[in-house]
Amino acid sequence: MSIVVNNLTKKFGTQRAVDNISFDVKEGEIVGFLGPNGAGKTTTMKIVTCYIAPSDGNVNVNGYSVLENQDEIKKKIGYLPENNPLYHDMPVLDYLKFVADLQAVSKDKVQSRISEMVHVCGLNVEKHKKIGELSKGFRQRVGLAQAMIHDPEILILDEPTSGLDPNQIVEIRKLIKELGKRKTVILSTHILPEVEATCDRILIINSGKIVADGTSEMLRKGASxxxxxxxxxxxxxxxxxxxxxxxxxxxxxxxxxxxxxxxxxxxxxxxxxxxxxxxxxxxxxxxxxxxxxxxxxxxxxxxxxxxxxxx
Amino acid sequence: MHSVWIIAKREFNSFFDSLVSYIFIVVFLGISGFFTWLFGSDIFLIGQATLQPFFSIAYFTLFFFIPALTMRMLAEEKRSGTLELLLTKAVSDWEVVLGKFFACLVLILIALALTLPYYITVAIIGPVDHGAVWCGYLGMILMSMTYIAIGLFASSITNNQIVAFLLALFIGVFFLIIFNVLSSNFTGTTGQVLSFLSMSSHFDSISRGVIDSRDLLYFLSITFLGLMLAETSLSKRNIVE
Known part of the structure; x- marks a missing residue:
């Protein structure tokens, strides 16, 4: 599952949130999107996940274009949006069941996928509570669980560790690293040690443009x-x-x-x-x-x- | 179509998880029962075995209640960001809109089904025109579909529930009253067009027991238009300039 981004531009009014960027992500790579607030990280992710359309350029996910084959792409992607929006009035298990049904997980696998996600994301203690009653860290885990429930080949995580305590951050990083062995992962963050700890490759993006692309060693060498x-x-x-x-x-x-x-x-x-x-x-x-x-x-x-x- | 059902089911459950559905059903039955049996031009005052008083009061209560049910549906999801999560799953915008539409419709159907004891009681009291009653229920359902579609459209263009509620009422009041009032002030084609747009003429003829294809067309086309506009306003984000 590779992602190829070609000359992608997104304009909001006269402002160019993403300005003619191109990059590709190979299968099994963990790519960290790094940049100050408002650099265009989230916008790029929203385009890749088919939530908004680009103003110009194209994104190909395993050969499917976001302009034409949205349905195919949506099935393959697990997405954790910024601020982790969830239905607060739903119990965790019901919510995971709902997402699994929407993502067309086959009937006989739904239960095993849900229990696997509950196990992997450490939700066992809280699984019967309503999402609104959970602490921020557990909500974040629910967000991760819903993104991975259909075993997607691509994971797109927008600030996956925001709001977590240091222990949870380490756990989530470990989880991402583990997942990255089998899946293609793009994650965005503005926490620098995080990218170093989890990512194979770093893309630094600023005012809609890519300003650096490479492993952390390469970036270091280039800079000094x-x-x-x-x-x-x-x-x-x-x-x-x-x-x-x-x-x-x-x-x-x-x-x-x-x-x-x-x-x-x-x-x-x-x-x-x-x-x-x-x-x-x-x-x-x-x-x-x-x-x-x-x-x-x-x-x-x-x-x-x-x-x-x-x- | 499978996704429509899943979304509708979740939406429907959320009505019952919060108190919304219980309050809606209790208040709807309370108000319509009060005016049907106890107060104003109720059945005993008219002295006829007819459900006409119920239909004319439900005609107004649904006008107020449906926007209160639909106002949350898209506006709240937009505000909290869950809409982004929903639309990046393997579902289309149409499926989301239809899912919400059917969830709300089923709730209305349950509320209407709970008024069937009124019908049974009236039928015991005296001879009822059964055809007219069933047509009246059909009219209620068609009218509810129209208001739900309008409500969903209002909810789709804002992320503020109150704005969605007021906007739905504002659009609804044209069909409920304003077109009717205006039509009596105009003659010729303008008057005819306005009279055709007014909901009361269509609803009255159905609740009297006359099912005309023009009336069906009227309700179904407004419903379709409302849903289409809701879908358009959702998918606006996804248009390449």
Whole structure:
């Protein structure tokens, strides 16, 4: 089950919520949609799930177009919309039965699917309660259960972990990761560690445009061309001398004192060069004790901020 | 068609889960029973074995009650976002609209069925024109279908239940009274058209026991128009400019 998005545009009045984006999601991939509020994540998802029509462009889900074969696509997709809307006056089990019937789950399988979903989503204790009486976390699980009840090949989850407590977040992530082995998943979020923890691939979207596409490692590499290391040398009294010597090394671009520790330095090497060997050699030559040398990873937060605030 | 039935069933159950259906049935039976048997130009005042007093009071009570039943149906789903969830399942917009239409119709049918004891009582008291009574019930059903369709349309264009209720009443009052009043002020074709649009002339002839294809056509076409407009306003979101 692959999803191919081609030059998709959605206009609301004069505003372009989604602006000519193209990407494809391969079978079995978990793709994270990342972006600030109002970037176009939800709109894109609504188009893929056939809720709203695109102004221009097309989406193909396993060869079916959202413009023509909506019925085919709807059967294959499980969707958890933003804010998880549910019928609050219905008991959990009745609701799952209702959704299973609507999604044309065959009669003999309905009961086993419902009990499987209740088990997988941890709803057993609450299954006889009305949805309106459940806590937010359990409602979220009901939302996930209804999305997966017909065993869809594609799952589209709009902020699946919003409103959950940390333990539940970990559980839901685990669940998504587990599901992602067999299914194609697109999830949107603005929580960065979440995408890192669950997704194979990240799409960063800003003002309707895709600004980055790749695994988290690829994004990191792309964002920081320079190597960055934290170095600690065990000679606190010779702080300035060490600093001066480091500055003379050819491969080093910028050296700074680390604010946290007396004798630590933050070292940026020059573009595409590594200074680590030279630093080591310097210490050997001067007979200084090198107590720490740690590469500093660019945080996803920084990449995100850089990509989404430039314009 | 299977989805229509599933949606109708859920919708119908939700009437009974909340107090809506019980209140509707009790108040409908209360008001219509009161005016049929106890007060105003009731059966004993007329002194005839006829259900005409019941039909003329139900004619007004249904006008008020049906918008109260339909106002929630699409407006509330739009407001809470459940409509998005429903329409991204394997159902079409038509199936959603029809499901809700039938759920409401069945509730009305139950309320009308509960008035059958009136009929039986009257039949025991004196000789009843059975044909006229059954035609009267048919007229009630046709009229309810019309108001439900109008109510669904009103509910489909807003996400505020009160607006939906008032709008349905506003549209309904044209068919109930305004076209009738206007038709008496105009002569010629305009008058005829307005008179044809007025619901009372069609309902009266049916409840007297005359089933004319024009009357059937009148009710069914307004019903269809209402449902079609409701469907159109739902599927508006899904049109490629």
């Amino acid at each position: 061309g320079q190597e960055m290391v934290r170095v600690q040398i065990g000679e606190p009294e010779k702080r300035d001398e060490v600093m001066a010597s480091l500055r003379e090394i050819e491969t080093i671009g910028i050296v700074d004192f680390d604010k946290e520790s007396q004798n630590s330095f933050i070292i940026n090497s020059k573009d595409d060069r590594s200074a680590r060997k030279d630093i080591f050699n310097l210490c050997v030559q001067k007979n200084w004790v090198l107590t720490e040398m740690t590469p500093i990873q660019t945080k996803l937060e920084d990449i995100f901020r850089e990509l989404t605030t430039t314009n």
